[in-house]
Amino acid sequence: MQATLNALVQKAAAEFATIQARPEFEAAKARYVGPNGELTALMKQMGSVPKEQRPVVGKLINECKVHIQELLDAAVDRIAAGELKAQLGPAVDPTLPSPDAGPGTYHPLTLVREEMCRILRKVGFAVADGPEVETEFYCFDALCTPADHPARDAQDTFYFPETARFGNVEKRVPEEKYLLRTHTSSVQIRTMLKGPPPIRIVSPGRVYRRDTTDATHSANFHQLECLYVDRNVTVRDLKALLDYIFASLLGKDTKTRFRPHYFGYTEPSFEVDLSAQHLPKVKKEWIEIGGCGMVDPAVFSAVGYDPEVWTGYAFGMGLERLAMLLYGIDDIRYFYQNDLRFLKQFA
Amino acid sequence: MKISLNWLKDYVRLDASVDEICRAITFLGFEVEQVIRTGAPELKQVVVGEVLVRDKHPNADKLSVCQVDIGPAGGVKTIVCGAQNYIVGDRVPVALAGAVLPGNFTIKQSKIRGQLSDGMMCSARELGVAEDASGLLILTDRPALGTPINAVLPPGDVVFDIEITPNRPDCLSHLGIARELAAWFKVELVYPQENFHGDTGAQSRPELLQSVRVDAPEDCPLYSAHIVTGIKVGPSPAWMQQRLTAVGLRPINNIVDIGNYVMLEYGQPMHAFDARKLAGSQIIVRRAADGEKIVTLDGKERALNSRMLVIADAAKPVVIAGIMGSENSGVGDDTTDLVLEVAYFKRKSIRWTSRRLALSSDSSYRYERGIDPHTALEAGNRAIDLLVEHAGGKVVGPAYIVGGDVPWQREIVVTHGFICEKLGFDIAEADMEAAFESLELGITRKEPTPTRGTAWTVNIPSWRDDLDRPIDLVEEVLRLHGTDRIPAAVVSAPGLALEDDPVVLFNRRVTDYLVGHDFHECTTYTLRPGRELTSWVSQTAAAELALANPFVDDQSHLRPTLVMGLLDVLKLNQARGVAVSHLCEIGRVFIERNGQNLECAAVAFVIADDAERKWLKRGAADFYTVKHHVFALAAAGGIDLARQPLVPVTGSFCGWQEGHCAAAGEMAHGWTARFGLMNLAMVKALGIEGKVYAGIFAILPEQLAGGLVRRKYADFSLFPTALRDLALVVDQATPSDTVRKKLAGLARAAAGGKFDVECVEPFDVYQGEGLPAGKKSLAYSLVFRASNRTLTDEEVNAAMQKVQDELAKTTDYAIRK
Incomplete structure (x- = not known):
């Protein structure tokens, strides 16, 4: 009996070793342990084994059964592994490029704008927005720009015909004209008219000037302005904000300075210069980056804030100019051409 | 404006270096755009010499050894020279040992190739007088030997080109800038001495000027006319x-030059008439007649209108007031008697006319910004002095003065406390007082206040019309204190709980989405050419979007869609051989609806055939790719497009390919979405290779303001699903969603509320062989699930049977076996 069983195990081991696929395996399995299998047949012979030999024979058969089961398990594992391997195909060449387009890129103006907004959010400025088509009131009158001021001239500002109608930009008086805003200061006016102080907003956005397009001028460009209105806001606070902004943006070795200047809607007014040795564009020691000042009391009056109570400051700058400075770009038109070789440099 | 340093020194003592003066001007609030050095700098030990002998240098081909006579005091010097442009007998500048030439170049006695040289003969460049370095500066006037070179060369000067802010017309003059610098450097300002004070008592000469009449006093509050006779027209004095040359003006003759000089000195424009040319010996300041013509000095004929102010004689306009004179009324070489006009014209009038005629001059520039009416007569007197002195003139009769009675009285009361509060730091009272006084802002009264220090009553001079309120004086104090001395501070940021604007949040969401899906964000111009709009919107809409005053033809209309710009970008990159496929832009568009333009927040993207050859093929983008993205973008704007009816985009002006695109919203509820294939013919005509798919979503900003609705959680079943498929044969034109909705409705009815129809979605669309003509097969997968048990086959089968029975009864859809 033992010899028969050993032979059976050996035969099974040899047979199972060559099996590659599941149907073959199932057939082989049936030949040994199926209802008509060889091992099953041997087990059926147990009845004819003398009683005293039964424990010994039983043990032998059982061992054989375990052995065959192990062989079966090994075979099925091998087949399963083979099946998985078949799913794989040859190994990849990790150095081949992905055929998919991408990755996507943010426009450099978006990157600079969002960075400025993050810096300003940290000190409590919320991002405000307003229409690009404006009326004379929001763009000029409320900012104390006299009716015959050159900035209002059709030479410098884009106007719409008197018949033009903009459904979601309301005129304050019927005779005022629609125009393309020349600065984002109109958003300041809208924000102040919407609610009482204190106010702390940053308004980035697209603005328009009737200008020849060249390396430094563009018919539309982007500005970013800050407005803070509260009690007891001082010139020193304004300087502190500018110092903070540019140190955050350009590093601690950045310096800013104010030069007295004139804007119709701030008093006193300053131009802001910055100095940052590491910037490729800052060859001179000081480079002009924006304008700022204390909100003129007349502006507060125009929006119905009491100028005796409220004080504030405003700061504005061109985003293209800042981006050009940061990245060392020397032609403003690149921002609007969107050559992918340009766009992919800033991601 | 160009300001000469030498000229400034007439009024103010300036010992500071040029750099310090530049810094002063800058921190006083005027931008120095350029510093120009003219004439010769001060040169010691440089004298006039004459070349007596010129021998070839024994050891060098290109050098000569010269004997140069520098006059009795210096004798004859030996000088080695490399220049070639001179001959024996020429007089040239000679720098002797000890001279320091520009660039800090010290001259010493030295040996050059073995030959002793006592100094150097110089070129114009070496002396710093001109750029010419081609050879020695030959002094053709042959000045006396030994003369110091500064006595021969034009004197050196430094000219500052300064940008004057519009609030400071008083600084469009040397006196104005001198006043500011005197305040900065704390030195005295000395006004020019005046001899003439209005009238010499000489007899009047009515035959030269009979009358002056001002018909438009509202535009001309002051007009004065002096008569000066016996004029000899000739060159003005060299100084x-x-x-004038230094500050960029061309000298003409003594009369014109004196007018310009006084204008640049005081900021007061003036005009000289040849008395003989004034018809009727009359001056009338009046509005022009509509259509009246004048030929201005620049030789151009200009048509005037009744809003324009002119100076006329009895017959014709002779000057466009404050702007420019006519060709034949001015001073000529033979003028002997002149009428000098010194007037005050209103800014508005001059500005309007100047803009309207597109004609400006140094005079109109000053009038437009506002001159000081109270300086006018003083400046006139100064001009008379100069005419008498340098043109041999004699004043006759009293001047005609019309108007001029505009009173000036302005005082501002300001406290020390107020100024410090606005500044946020302290400046001593004494320093503030000094600042006021130095700017000629006289303090007329000082009073202590209980809490805010001294209250000053400050008298504002007539040339400082820009100072009107206490806050204006804060700036004056700060300017003189120095804006570079504002102390540092930390930003104080008391919390203001404000959220970013909904449009900003929307823009961020869609930009992040698209960039995250491999799109390159672009920025294109808002203004587009009108002819292009007709591919996108109706004629009426295009007309509504037009600017009144475009600057160039191809930027004349507001963009109704961002796609136009993105197509440009595709084209540009393709043309430059740059592989391009996924582009997007986020920005404003302007959509016409019912005769009104609506400004919308918008997002658009394009996907072009990627022409680049790839080692591994990917499926091309198609309609359903862009549909997917547009749905996601609309969701970012709070719109669930799955719940919105989609309609085909049609119309002859349509940039979209008919039958391959769809639209939703169409601004009926404040938003619109479009997506699909760009019109093939249009894309081809634009010069773009391959197919372009695109998607847009635009929404009114106010629509975004609502914020997102907080959804309520719905419980979901943990029991298994039961799946069934059903294929239906329908008309080809029947939209799949119509069938789906019908099927879903029937399934729900069949379930009868006993279990849920979780989803009904198409999984196969087929048309062609095996189906009748004009039909297609749509196969749907239906997913059923109960909330409280595992569904049995029997109940699901029964429901499916009901669905099929109902389909047979209520539709012409055939079940495909």
Whole structure:
């Protein structure tokens, strides 16, 4: 009996070793342990084994059964592994490029704008927005720009015909004209008219000037302005904000300075210069980056804030100019051409 | 404006270096755009010499050894020279040992190739007088030997080109800038001495000027006319010519030059008439008649209108007031008697006319910004002095003065406390007082206040019309204190709980989405050419979007869609051989609806055939790719497009390919979405290779303001699903969603509320062989699930049977076996 069983195990081991696929395996399995299998047949012979030999024979058969089961398990594992391997195909060449387009890129103006907004959010400025088509009131009158001021001239500002109608930009008086805003200061006016102080907003956005397009001028460009209105806001606070902004943006070795200047809607007014040795564009020691000042009391009056109570400051700058400075770009038109070789440099 | 340093020194003592003066001007609030050095700098030990002998240098081919006579005091010097442009007998500048030339170049006695040289003969460049370095500066006037070179060369000067802010017309003059610098450097300002004070008592000469009449006093509050006789027209004195030249004016003759000189000195424009040319010996300041013509000095004929102010004689306009004179009324070489006009014209009038005629001059520039009416007569007197002195003139009769009675009285009361509060730091009272006084802002009264220090009553001079309120004086104090001395501070940021604007949040969401899906964000111009709009919107809409005053033809209309710009970007990149496929832009568009333009927040993207050859093929983008993205973008704007009816985009002006695109919203509820294939013919005509798919979503900003609705959680079943498929044969034109909705409705009815129809979705679309003509097969997968048990086959089968029975009864859809 033992010899028969050993032979059976050996035969099974040899047979199972060559099996590659599941149907073959199932057939082989049936030949040994199926209802008509060889091992099953041997087990059926147990009845004819003398009683005293039964424990010994039983043990032998059982061992054989375990052995065959192990062989079966090994075979099925091998087949399963083979099946998985078949799913794989040859190994990849990790150095081949992905055929998919991408990755996507943010426009450099978006990157600079969002960075400025993050810096300003940290000190409590919320991002405000307003229409690009404006009326004379929001763009000029409320900012104390006299009716015959050159900035209002059709030479410098884009106007719409008197018949033009903009459904979601309301005129304050019927005779005022629609125009393309020349600065984002109109958003300041809208924000102040919407609610009482204190106010702390940053308004980035697209603005328009009737200008020849060249390396430094563009018919539309982007500005970013800050407005803070509260009690007891001082010139020193304004300087502190500018110092903070540019140190955050350009590093601690950045310096800013104010030069007295004139804007119709701030008093006193300053131009802001910055100095940052590491910037490729800052060859001179000081480079002009924006304008700022204390909100003129007349502006507060125009929006119905009491100028005796409220004080504030405003700061504005061109985003293209800042981006050009940061990245060392020397032609403003690149921002609007969107050559992918340009766009992919800033991601 | 160009300001000469030498000229400034007439009024203010300036010992500071040029750099310090530049810094002063800058921190006083005027931008120095350029510093120009003219004439010769001060040169010691440089004298006039004459070349007596010129021998070839024994050891060098290109050098000569010269004997140069520098006059009795210096004798004859030996000088080695490399220049070639001179001959024996020429007089040239000679720098002797000890001379320091520009660039800090010290001259010493030295040996050059073995030959002793006592100094150097110089070129114009070496002396710093001109750029010419081609050879020695030959002094053709042959000045006396030994003369110091500064006595021969034009004097050196430094000219500052300064940008004057519009609030400071008083600084469009040398006196104005001198006043500011005197305040900065704390030195005295000395006004020019005046001899003439209005009238010499000489007899009047009515035959030269009979009358002056001002018909438009509202535009001309002051007009004065002086008569000066016996004029000899000739060149103005050299010093005056040098100054005018230095600041960029061409000297003409003594009369014109004196007018310009006084204008640049006081900021007061003036005009000189040849008395003989005034018809009827009359001056009338009046509005022009509509259509009246004048030929201005620049030789151009200009048509005037009744809003324009002119100076006329009895017959014709002779000057466009404050702007420019006519060709034949001015001073000529033979003028002997002149009428000098010194007037005050209103800014508005001059500005309007100047803009309207597109004609400006140094005079109109000053009038437009506002001159000081109270300086006008003083400046006139100064001009008379100069005419008498340098043109041999004699004043006759009293001047005609019309108007001029505009009173000036302005005082501002300001406290020390107020100024410090606005500044946020302290400046001593004494320093503030000094600042006021130095700017000629006289303090007329001082009073202590209980809490805010001294209250000053400050008298504002007539040339400082820009100072009107206490806050204006804060700036004056700060300017003189120095804006570079504002102390540092930390930003104080008391919390203001404000959220970013909904449009900003929307823009961020869609930009992040698209960039995250491999799109390159672009920025294109808002203004587009009108002819292009007709591919996108109706004629009426295009007309509504037009600007009144475009600057160039191809930027004349607001963009109704961002896709136009993105197509440009595709084209540009393709043309430059740059592989391009996924582009997007986020920005404003302007959509016409019912005769009104609506400004919308918008997002658009394009996907072009990627022409680049790839080692591994990917499926091309199609309609359903862009549909997917547009749905996601609309969701970012709070719109669930799955719940919105989609309609085909049609119309002859349509940039979209008919039958391959769809739209939703169409601004009926404040938003619109479009997506699909760009019109093939249009894309081809634009010169773009391959197919372009695109998607847009635009929404009114106010629509975004609502914020997102907080959804309520719905419980979901943990029991298994039961799946069934059903294929239906329908008309080809029947939209799949119509069938789906019908099927879903029937399934729900069949379930009868006993279990849920979780989803009904198409999984196969087929048309072609095996189906009748004009039909297609749509196969749907239906997913059923109960909330409280595992569904049995029997109940699901029964429901499916009901669905099929109902389909047979209520539709012409055939079940495909």
